[in-house]
Amino acid sequence: MEQKEKLTEVEQQLKRAEALQRRRMQVEKANRESEAEAIRKILGQDSTRKKREDKIKKRQEELAQQNKCHCTFL
Numbered sequence: 001m002e003q004k005e006k007l008t009e010v011e012q013q014l015k016r017a018e019a020l021q022r023r024r025m026q027v028e029k030a031n032r033e034s035e036a037e038a039i040r041k042i043l044g045q046d047s048t049r050k051k052r053e054d055k056i057k058k059r060q061e062e063l064a065q066q067n068k069c070h071c072t073f074l
Helices: 002-043 048-073
Strands: none
16 A cells, blocks of 8 residues: 555656646747747737738728718719
């Protein structure tokens, strides 16, 4: 019975070590992604959010131009 308890203690230590390693890897991955996003912003390569905003702005400008032309004909 004592042998079994030691094995479970060793197994628990192994599980703790694996969980710690997973957490460290997640933190490192998050840090790399954060750095990459900062670099993209610095270089002017904004995220998809910026592209979407630009697309909406362009569409609004097109609609405003169409309305302006339409009012001229009336």
